[in-house]
Amino acid sequence: MTVLVTGGAGYIGSHIVRAFRLAGLDCIVVDDLSSGHREFVPDGVEFIDTNILDSTLVAKAMVEHEVEAVVHLAGFKYAGVSVQRPLHTYEQNVQGTVSLLQAMHEADVDKIVFSSSAAVYGTPDVDIVTEATATAPESPYGESKLIGEWLLRDAARAFPMHHTSLRYFNVVGSAVPDLYDTSPHNLFPLVIEALLEGRTPRIFGDDYPTPDGTCVRDYIHVADLADAHVVAAQKLLAGTQLEPVYNLGSGDGVSVREIMTAVADATGIEFEPEISDRRPGDPARIVASGELAARDLDWAMRHSLADMVSSAWNARQNHPV
Numbered sequence: 404m405t406v407l408v409t410g411g412a413g414y415i416g417s418h419i420v421r422a423f424r425l426a427g428l429d430c431i432v433v434d435d436l437s438s439g440h441r442e443f444v445p446d447g448v449e450f451i452d453t454n455i456l457d458s459t460l461v462a463k464a465m466v467e468h469e470v471e472a473v474v475h476l477a478g479f480k481y482a483g484v485s486v487q488r489p490l491h492t493y494e495q496n497v498q499g500t501v502s503l504l505q506a507m508h509e510a511d512v513d514k515i516v517f518s519s520s521a522a523v524y525g526t527p528d529v530d531i532v533t534e535a536t537a538t539a540p541e542s543p544y545g546e547s548k549l550i551g552e553w554l555l556r557d558a559a560r561a562f563p564m565h566h567t568s569l570r571y572f573n574v575v576g577s578a579v580p581d582l583y584d585t586s587p588h589n590l591f592p593l594v595i596e597a598l599l600e601g602r603t604p605r606i607f608g609d610d611y612p613t614p615d616g617t618c619v620r621d622y623i624h625v626a627d628l629a630d631a632h633v634v635a636a637q638k639l640l641a642g643t644q645l646e647p648v649y650n651l652g653s654g655d656g657v658s659v660r661e662i663m664t665a666v667a668d669a670t671g672i673e674f675e676p677e678i679s680d681r682r683p684g685d686p687a688r689i690v691a692s693g694e695l696a697a698r699d700l701d702w703a704m705r706h707s708l709a710d711m712v713s714s715a716w717n718a719r720q721n722h723p724v
């Protein structure tokens with residue numbers, strides 16, 4: 404049984420590939436290395452260096468490798484930057500998903516797990532987001548993820564397509580020392596890079612209406628997230644009907660300042676973060692219930708915040724660049 408992972412050379416995708424292999428399922432990876440890394444794809448996994456917009460090549464790979472399900476992560480993932488690059492974001496995320504679905508249709512592959520995002524909710528006015536919370540994306544990135552979900556839904560109305568979309572909250576940590584988050588925009592890698600370079604980590608705003616004034620997020624460990632993808636794909640492969648969307652959140656909010664303290668504890672480096680201006684577009688708080696995913700996808704927080712921080716730090720230190 405072979406699963407195609409688009410974006411499988413990225414930080415999250417490469418964890419998912421490893422989780423599939425641990426579960427005894429073969430994978431192939433399609434990735435154009437725009438933000439992924441060739442060395443994140445393990446030996447023995449077929450790697451196809453192309454963009455999913457090349458529908459013909461992707462369909463050919465599906466047929467050649469007898470792919471039965473797709474886990475779709477490939478796309479432009481920087482929400483903040485997407486505001487300046489809307490056309491690129493829509494091309495990669497919307498046209499890219501259309502092209503992938505065309506390839507699947509052509510190759511008779513009818514199961515897909517889609518990587519969606521908390522960004523579809525924008526700034527929710529509830530303490531705990533559920534799948535019933537209204538979507539209101541605030542960036543081309545968030546819009547494009549929501550459109551991706553609609554594309555799956557509409558494809559499934561027109562031809563056989565068994566699908567689910569997983570809305571990720573803040574994915575952090577490392578499951579294996581080889582893989583780490585290389586994003587130049589996210590909190591964990593930015594704090595770690597600053598400490599490695601002897602700079603002071605920065606908090607973007609401490610005047611939010613939250614208990615300590617810094618933004619509150621829902622941090623989840625990439626290993627737990629990867630396992631949820633395996634369960635979702637296995638269920639689709641077994642013919643189980645899944646919900647169209649699941650939130651992968653913990654139900655717990657952690658502030659940026661609390662993350663800074665956890666980083667100081669994990670690394671043994673004492674520092675007082677610098678406070679800078681708010682980053683435009685950051686909601687004060689976004690935290691989700693993962694109850695639906697716990698019911699259907701064996702979703703659980705199997706790693707503590709301390710694990711998230713120390714595994715991220717250790718993996719990054721393994722890779723001096």
Ligand code: UDP
Pocket residue numbers: 573588589590591593594604605606607608618619620659682685
């Ligand atoms: N953040 C911060 N300093 C940084 C990077 C991020 O204070 O160097 C904050 C950011 O403003 C947000 C939180 O950390 O409130 C998480 O940001 P990230 O980009 O990791 O994820 P987001 O929730 O924006 O998707």
